[in-house]
Structure formats: C-alpha cells, structure tokens
Amino acid sequence: MKHKAENYFGWYGVIAILAAYILVSTNIIVAHSFIYQALNLSGALGIVFEALSKKDIQPVILNGIWAFIALAALIHLLLTK
Secondary structure, eight states, X not given: OXXXXXXXXXXXXXXXXXXXXXXXXXXXXXXXXXXXXXXXXXXXXXXXXXXXXXXXXXXXXHHHHHHHHHHHHHHHHHHOO
C-alpha cells in the first residue's frame, strides 16, 4: 500500500495537536508558551494540507481557524517580549 505525502502531513498534524494538549494538560508547558502555539499552528496546517488534498472542507475550516488563532497567539508572544 502506497502512502501519499499528504497522509504524513495529516498524521503529523494529529500528533502535534495531541502532543500540545497532553503537554499543557500535564503542566509540562503552559498555554501561552511558544512551543504550545507552534505545535498547534504546525499541526493545524498539516491537517489542512491533508484535508485539502481530499477536498474535505470541514477539517479545512476547523483547522484553518485553529491555525489562525495559533498564529495570532504566536505574533502576540513575539511582540510582547
């Protein structure tokens, strides 16, 4: 069975978002940290890329908004340091 590159992006996205959630939930990192927002941003973009390849619009919308929020948080973190 062949795997398309999009599948790897999608799996990365799932793993990154889950890792961010686990790390915050176990108090290893805080929600206003760069790593948390970077995991959310890159994870959401991975899922968007994979979902676009399948023309699956609902995950594109959800993760597009998720990525936008993470990007805004990252910009805020960078500007307030």
